[in-house]
Amino acid sequence: MLNNTSGEHQQYLRQLRRQGFLIRVVQVLLLAGFFLFWELAASKGWINAFIFSQPTKVWAALVRLAGEGDLWKHLSWTVSETVLGFTAGTLLGIILAVVLWWSKFFSRVLDPYIVILNSVPKVALGPIFVVWLGTTITAVIAMSVSISVIVAIMMMHTGFQEVDPNQIKLVRTFGATKSQVLRKVVIPASVPTMIAALKVNVGLSLVGTIVGEFLASKAGLGYLIVYGGQVFNMSLVMASILLLSAVSVILYYGVTFLEEKATGGRE
Amino acid sequence: MAKVELIDVSLNYQTLGGEIAAIENVNLRIEDLEFVSIVGQSGCGKSTLLSLISGLIKPSRGQVLVDGIKVSGTAKKVGYMLQQDYLFEWRTILDNALLGLEIRGEKTAQSVQEVKEMLRTYGLGGFEHHYPPQLSGGMRQRVALIRTLATHPDVLLLDEPFSALDYQNRLSVGEEVVKILKEQKKTVIMVTHDIPEAVSMANRVVVMTPRPGTIKSVHEIEMCDQGLSPLQTREEPQFREYFTAIWKELNAGAE
Numbered sequence: 429m430l431n432n433t434s435g436e437h438q439q440y441l442r443q444l445r446r447q448g449f450l451i452r453v454v455q456v457l458l459l460a461g462f463f464l465f466w467e468l469a470a471s472k473g474w475i476n477a478f479i480f481s482q483p484t485k486v487w488a489a490l491v492r493l494a495g496e497g498d499l500w501k502h503l504s505w506t507v508s509e510t511v512l513g514f515t516a517g518t519l520l521g522i523i524l525a526v527v528l529w530w531s532k533f534f535s536r537v538l539d540p541y542i543v544i545l546n547s548v549p550k551v552a553l554g555p556i557f558v559v560w561l562g563t564t565i566t567a568v569i570a571m572s573v574s575i576s577v578i579v580a581i582m583m584m585h586t587g588f589q590e591v592d593p594n595q596i597k598l599v600r601t602f603g604a605t606k607s608q609v610l611r612k613v614v615i616p617a618s619v620p621t622m623i624a625a626l627k628v629n630v631g632l633s634l635v636g637t638i639v640g641e642f643l644a645s646k647a648g649l650g651y652l653i654v655y656g657g658q659v660f661n662m663s664l665v666m667a668s669i670l671l672l673s674a675v676s677v678i679l680y681y682g683v684t685f686l687e688e689k690a691t692g693g694r695e
Numbered sequence: 696m697a698k699v700e701l702i703d704v705s706l707n708y709q710t711l712g713g714e715i716a717a718i719e720n721v722n723l724r725i726e727d728l729e730f731v732s733i734v735g736q737s738g739c740g741k742s743t744l745l746s747l748i749s750g751l752i753k754p755s756r757g758q759v760l761v762d763g764i765k766v767s768g769t770a771k772k773v774g775y776m777l778q779q780d781y782l783f784e785w786r787t788i789l790d791n792a793l794l795g796l797e798i799r800g801e802k803t804a805q806s807v808q809e810v811k812e813m814l815r816t817y818g819l820g821g822f823e824h825h826y827p828p829q830l831s832g833g834m835r836q837r838v839a840l841i842r843t844l845a846t847h848p849d850v851l852l853l854d855e856p857f858s859a860l861d862y863q864n865r866l867s868v869g870e871e872v873v874k875i876l877k878e879q880k881k882t883v884i885m886v887t888h889d890i891p892e893a894v895s896m897a898n899r900v901v902v903m904t905p906r907p908g909t910i911k912s913v914h915e916i917e918m919c920d921q922g923l924s925p926l927q928t929r930e931e932p933q934f935r936e937y938f939t940a941i942w943k944e945l946n947a948g949a950e
Contacts, residue, residue: 594781601749601775602795602846603768612798616785 481662486670489663502668505648506637507675509565513572514633514679518626520573521580528581529588529614530606546582550575551639558644568640568648575636576629583628587621588614623687630679638672649675696763697724698882699748699850704757705907706743716907717743720757723901723910727849730876730883732893733901734941740908741886745852748884749775761850771799774848779859780839782827788838789814789823795846806845813841817875832860833868840872844879851876853885857892866926869896873925890945894937895925902944912944 470482493499528535561567641650656664706718796802857865
């Protein structure tokens with residue numbers, strides 16, 4: 429039996445809690461120390477506040493953005509472009525991985541092309557999208573999709589192939605058709621792979637969106653960063669980067685939340 | 696008419712290096728309600744034989760008949776139990792047990808009720824909505840058996856069905872499974888490399904030679920008409936004689 433009332437156990441729990449608390453404190457101190465030192469260095473003139481900016485100015489820039497109502501516009505552009513790119517990239521990836529799983533022949537034919545497409549830096553395709561699609565949201569999403577889709581295909585296809593052949597044999601003994609094998613075994617068995625792919629893709633899509641916005645946008649955090657750089661408003665650049673960090677964390681935890689929803693029933 | 700009949704069945708595997716004869720000229724008649732064990736060393740094609748009977752693979756030569764009809768594609772009258780339970784961890788126990796019916800498009804209110812009934816009968820009543828990792832090895836094996844029985848096969852193929860269990864469980868689960876199969880009046884073909892298991896459960900034991908697999912001999916187990924359970928059969932004096940005879944034959948093939 430588990431005994432969770434003994435003094436020794438209580439002490440063990442206390443120790444765990446204390447350590448967890450200590451880790452949090454040091455984490456917060458590290459961040460606070462960084463900003464404090466930055467502020468101090470800029471105000472004492474150790475670093476050039478014009479090119480390094482400083483936390484108080486970054487904060488002021490954030491407040492100004494929020495006051496003008498631009499903050500939400502730029503944030504929502506970036507978030508919605510990323511979510512669209514990420515959803516489209518992942519769905520397309522899954523669909524193409526199903527096609528590759530379905531036809532071994534097709535998969536072997538396409539194999540070298542996928543390897544090449546995977547190793548080409550997709551960012552290099554940016555100007556092409558701008559020429560083809562104009563400086564529109566479509567070009568930004570295309571950029572985002574192109575970065576995430578190949579990885580999604582490769583991860584999902586590998587996941588499909590790693591499904592236990594005996595689980596497939598089992599449904600075949602009941603006379604399952606190929607589409608039943610896919611629906612009853614391969615897809616549900618690959619849910620963990622799908623979630624892993626989502627986690628990777630949310631980061632990649634954000635990269636694609638920001639690069640897309642650098643090249644072809646009049647709004648979004650990527651646009652703000654480029655604009656701030658061009659007019660030497662480093663506070664705006666730093667503020668945008670802080671916002672970008674917040675967006676990436678929120679998106680990542682969004683996927684983690686989905687993961688818990690998807691597997692919550694079982695664990 | 697035999698329930699299952701194999702006539703001059705041979706099977707070759709094709710590989711880049713050449714052709715491998717897995718099974719050669721196997722002739723076997725299995726009557727209705729028989730329990731036949733097939734023993735042989737690893738790689739003698741025992742499991743291949745089951746795949747042939749189930750229709751998962753086609754023989755290179757010869758014919759496989761179930762109820763006198765040539766098997767083509769997976770036969771509906773044949774249920775196949777694999778070496779492990781392979782319960783899907785993303786499905787509840789009930790949904791796992793319904794898998795076969797679902798695939799065959801036979802999942803109806805009535806058949807679901809029947810499966811629930813079977814789960815209750817075999818001690819899994821409270822576990823319908825649990826997930827496989829929450830069950831013991833023996834319980835999982837019973838779910839796998841119910842999943843197979845749910846599609847009402849006449850013939851059951853068991854491919855070393857207890858090999859994944861530890862020894863203690865193996866005996867008790869074996870005992871239960873045989874009881875269930877007798878109650879449900881099934882013809883059973885079981886592959887194993889465990890001689891005592893084969894002798895204790897079957898009314899005939901077929902010994903196969905190493906590759907290419909052929910039938911070396913067939914032993915009628917006469918104790919089985921007395922209505923003994925596998926564990927009781929192990930207590931019988933003749934048990935040792937059958938064991939020794941089959942063991943010698945298998946061993947002779949190894950040299």
